[in-house]
Amino acid sequence: MDETIKPLRIPPQMSVYADKHKVFHLLQSMLSSLVIDQPKDPISYLINLLQRNSADIPRIIVLGPPAVGKHTVAKNLSAELRAVHVTIESLLQDPSELSAQARQYTLREQELPCELVVRMIQQRLDNVDCFKRGWVLEGIPQTRLQALSLQQVGIIPEHVVMLEAPDDVLLERRQGKLVDPITGDVYHKTFIWPVEDTVAMRLEEGQSRSERQRLAELQRYRCEVTGLTSAYQHVLKIINSDQPHTDVYQQVLAFVRTRRCPRTPRILLLGPPGSGKKHQARLLSEKYRMVDVCCGQLLRSVTTDGSTLGKNIKPYLDHGRPVPDSLVLQVLEERLGRVDCSCRGWILHGFPSDLQQAKSLQESQHQPNRVFLLDLTDDVCLERITLRATDPVSGETFHSLVRPAPSSEVQDRLKTRPEDSTNTATHTLRQYRMNIAAIQTLFPDVVYIDADQDPHSVFGALESRLTTD
CATH class of the missing domain: 3.40.50.300 (P-loop containing nucleotide triphosphate hydrolases)
Structure with missing residues (x-):
């Protein structure tokens, strides 16, 4: 094999164009019809199929x-x-x-x-x-x-x-079934009654079946x-x-009236701290093989790769200061433009945190085609954040109410992160509430997901909206 041949790189603009014009849906529909019908003249068949507008x-x-x-x-x-x-x-x-x-x-x-x-x-x-x-x-x-x-x-x-x-x-x-002998429409004295009196007057009792037959049908x-x-x-x-x-x-x-649209997923996951964005992103990534892009984790990993960009970012993280948007966007552009993101799709969380960052994302080559907002009240967010702690030995996170430490030994060594203190968490939530309304104006099709339920229910709600318009 010629090692000088470079792997095919799929430009991010391709998936954006394909989503906008429903190219993936069209190709899938045409291919499925070809495989099922196996026409002798596939070209003429596809022309007729396109003229038919089968999506409707x-x-x-x-x-x-x-x-x-x-x-x-x-x-x-x-x-x-x-x-x-x-x-x-x-x-x-x-x-x-x-x-x-x-x-x-x-x-x-x-x-x-x-x-x-x-x-x-x-x-x-x-x-x-x-x-x-x-x-x-x-x-x-x-x-x-x-x-x-x-x-x-x-x-x-x-x-x-x-x-x-x-x-x-x-x-x-x-037992109360009634039938219109002219139209065959089915009515009921309690559940469905006709609007027109002339229809009501001509109703007849539906064909009666024995109790045994009814129970047999239901059991089957x-x-x-x-x-x-x-x-x-x-x-x-x-x-x-x-x-x-x-x-x-x-x-x-x-x-x-919804339409299932196959597409390369480019998901933006919004929500307040404590709403479960990281956990849901991991579940989606594991099941659908999309790339989990956590902005904070991505910035930390860049500082260890020896690149000039990483060296410029490291001082900000070391001193707990926010990384400038220009540097964050460079990191995101590079990561979202890789082959795995272009082919498998991605789910982004931890960015954007304000209106300017949201505008920058929309103006880039990586606009999301699904935006979910995990909705949660401040009281529940604070309960989730301030009662959690991390085991420095295993790296696992525990919660005093929903996931307590398995033993007193583990409980004694748990550490609470500074950002999980009540004062810091309250300030972070206040900042989130100030910015999220403006961010939402750029994503009018945002889907709200109730995050105040068990993680499996939240995941089910996300799944149900992944491929439907």
Whole structure:
């Protein structure tokens, strides 16, 4: 191998341009479609795909136990999004040979084979109306096996909504079910009542099933729900259906209108001292392999590398003075411009701390494409900061309330950092509150995360917003 050949360096501007124009999303969509459909003429196929503007085509699955409200939600979604509403019942009514085979199973009260269900769905979704307008599958798939089989043939939803409610609520809804014989819309005396009196007058009781059948359907769903959840975990949202129908529908609609955008993560993590920025950055870095860039730690490491820049920074750190912005920016520019940051993405914390630093970051080649603010009250911040101490032997940090020292021996040797004293922490918090409002004006899309909960819940909230608009 020729050792004179230098490794490919990806300019930071490339990922900025790609994010702005959704290049990564376009490439992923085109590649996925090619692999799934395997067209004989890929060039013509891609041209048609681009003309179709597939990013705006809904592909939605609505799941949930019997009587949870799937039909109403799916029907309203299909009407609002102008997508095709597909149910098992509509598939059985289709004038095709596959549907005729399926009707024979239903006449004998036998379960439809998984392969037959998948072929029926595939045949329906291949029709031109589904291709152009998109689709909403109601109550399909019913099992994990069906879900995996659909994925194997290329039927992959962008959004999966799973409605949930307690069993006693489901039973009450089932018993009071009413149907409009003209439109097929489902109503209930308590939960959903029609606005128009003419509709209310013609309502009829829904098809009654025995208590045994209802419990069997519910039990089957409960047995399959874990498998369905795992099959769609990356595109899934679970919504509590035990609330007013309009509230449920608005939550569903808000979710399906989000778009998952693959991108190289460039994350800015803001928050007051004690909010857990360092811990969350480490968790994100470990799981998603993005580079954890802690500004304070980065400055300290530069002072030991023997560079001229490091020698200029060292006196400031040694005397506890703030490092000038010009030097900090040089360090950050060099680190964020490395290949690992360009390829894997990064998460930055500890910078910016004021409006001028925020402006400098925005004007650089390394603008963040995700900004999270870990929100926490001053009282909780002070409790977290002033009650923590470090073991000089192991380097571990302990907290007298949430993570006490494992033994009296360790407790006796714990040291409290000067910056964690009550006076210093109070002053630091005051400075943060003075600057954060101005910083936020430069990042109007900042996402607020409640940091006053356990670290795993905070991490889950961060994860859920990493790839959605």
